[in-house]
Amino acid sequence: MGILDVLIADIGVTIVIVDAVLIIMMMFWERSDPRSVLVWAVVMLFLPLVGFVAYLVVGQTFYTKWSFKSKRVSDAHAVRALSRQLEAVRREMDADPRFCERLRFAGTLTGSGAGAYSNRNRVTLFTDGREKFDSLFEDLRNAKEHINFEYYIIRNDELADELMDILSERAAAGVEVRLMVDAIGSNSPKNRIREFKEAGGKYTLFHSTLTVLLSPRKNNRNHRKVAVIDGKVAYIGGFNVGTEYLGLGPLGYWRDSAVRIEGDCILHIQSKFLSDWRYATREDIVTEERFYRNIGPAPGGDDGVQMVSGGPDCADLNPIHIQYLNMITKAESTLYIHTPYLSLDPSLIDALRISAMSGTDVRIMIPDKPDHPFVFWNNRYNADLLMRCGVRVFQYRKGFVHSKTVVADGRYCSVGSANFDIRSMKLNFETNAMIYSERVGSMMKEAFETDLEDCVEYTREDYAGRTTVERFRTGVSRMFSGQV
Structure with missing residues (x-):
């Protein structure tokens, strides 16, 4: 074996060792989502050099938190x-005293870093x-x-x-x-x-x-x-x-x-x-x-409004994540959600399941056509997880639903830029308006119910009836759910 061969072998071993260190960092230092760990582990092991560079460019989060x-x-x-x-x-x-309930709700969001509540x-x-x-x-x-x-x-x-x-x-x-x-x-x-x-x-x-x-x-x-x-x-x-x-x-x-x-x-x-x-x-x-x-x-x-902004500068306690969790857990009768992207972390999945099992009418509207293939199949995977516990999912067929809204009990409302996905909770800078108003809530609830006329309900039977190719696409989309 020549000197060049030895050098190449040494470089290869070094890259593998560095890859292994990065994988360990993801698991123990960054507390990464296990799905992300799996994706990067596979990429680094089978494409060491490519995986190493790709991880430094888009995968790691410790630099992002510092920067x-x-x-x-x-x-x-x-x-x-x-x-x-x-x-x-x-x-x-x-x-x-009319504002006590609103202030308790708003106080939770303020404690996570959201703006102050105002009622005028x-x-x-x-x-x-x-x-x-x-x-x-x-x-x-x-x-x-x-x-x-x-x-x-x-x-x-x-x-x-x-x-x-x-x-x-x-x-x-x-x-x-x-x-x-x-x-x-x-x-x-x-x-x-x-x-x-x-x-x-x-x-x-x-x-x-x-x-x-x-x-x-x-x-x-x-x-x-x-x-x-x-x-x-x-x-x-x-x-x-x-x-x-x-x-x-x-x-x-x-x-x-x-x-x-x-x-x-x-x-x-x-x-x-x-x-x-x-x-x-x-x-x-x-x-x-x-x-x-x-x-x-x-x-x-007299509409109560509170601004809720989140981003990688507050990824460990994202106010928008807290906002969505709070709205889900506070809903008693109805919870209507528009989102083009449904890629949830375990806490949001559990909250939506518990809400539905507690008797709340939980309905989620998603597109019936893809603007991104990975997201489209991941939407359906997450829909199935929720439908198992009574959440109803509807696919919008009039065009494309890009709306990011939540209305709980016709009085707690959210309108903004944040999707129900991991990217909006961890990677993107987002802003929502949290609105405390029965007047606005009534309009949003009515708009959602009107949209239902242009929807078809997606069922567990629809999900189970996927073709082999569609099942493969679902599996691949799951691997990249935290990045797309």
Whole structure:
């Protein structure tokens, strides 16, 4: 055996040893999901070099936790600095027994890191893309002071052109306009971004191109869809910007949800955007008074709202995970869930099962067509786990359901960007609006029941009747459930 052969053999042994160390780290240091451990163990053992590189790029989480530590700490400092503005509201609520139940629920979420509860808001619900964008664009056109716009995807199409026309015009008119998109999710039109910046707008990627190429943080995507106009109006939901979200894409009619909010809770929406902007640009304007001076109670508004944001900076105790668990366990009569992706950790599976077995009418609506093959079959696997205990699952057939909503007992409501999947609980930055309102709950419950007319119930017999190929696809999708 030559020297070269010995060297190659030594390198191979070293790679195998390093792989083994990484597998042990996953099990004992990172406390990884056993399914992820299995996937990476197989990849590393059969493709040592490829597995080693792939794990460093997208698999490990210890670097992610360290790299986002400063963001988590600075965000907490910003919230504490702004909290004094809500003290009067809290005192008012404490004196009114009507709010006791809401405050107990909200207190659980606040303890996990969610924003403060406020009760002087007005919420408008949108379930159709055209209606949502007509309203959003009208508010943008009327902006006088500032626009803060943070979206996961802005397509290069006619709807994006309309948005960029408005943002550029407002920036040229002297409005302070900030636009932030995700580096992986968005393919924003470069020429329109250039025009926007030339008009005086400020633009950034949440993660720079260099970060995406060279850092494990490429797997941590900013999935939020948030807009704040003059501190008076905010939008949150599941719609991205593109004509497909108007129902003009290959998946047909697009069923999604968003809310327009006026009121006190905009304080925390604003501070979250500015904290994300500081992380992406190092421009620290989080506590500057001009962004908060217009925030106040909505005239005649009495919807309770609490902002719930999560991400890899709080992966060990994600407020959105706590929010969903709390809503499931609090539901007594009905629990209706829209989600395009159903990939659950054991705690959510158990909570949904227990709720159904306790007599709650638990219904989950998922798509009947795939926008991602792995996710589609994983949806059905998780559906079967839940159906065993009485959860009812419905497949939406009118088009594609992308809505991320929960309504419990017609009064506890969630609308936002977070799916019922592991990615939203562990990897992505997400924001939901937690709404305490029988008025909004009634609208959401009615919208869900209307959607049922365009659904077919998925059953355990349907799952058991899968073909051999479909069973293979299900098995493969399960292996990658924590990454897709």
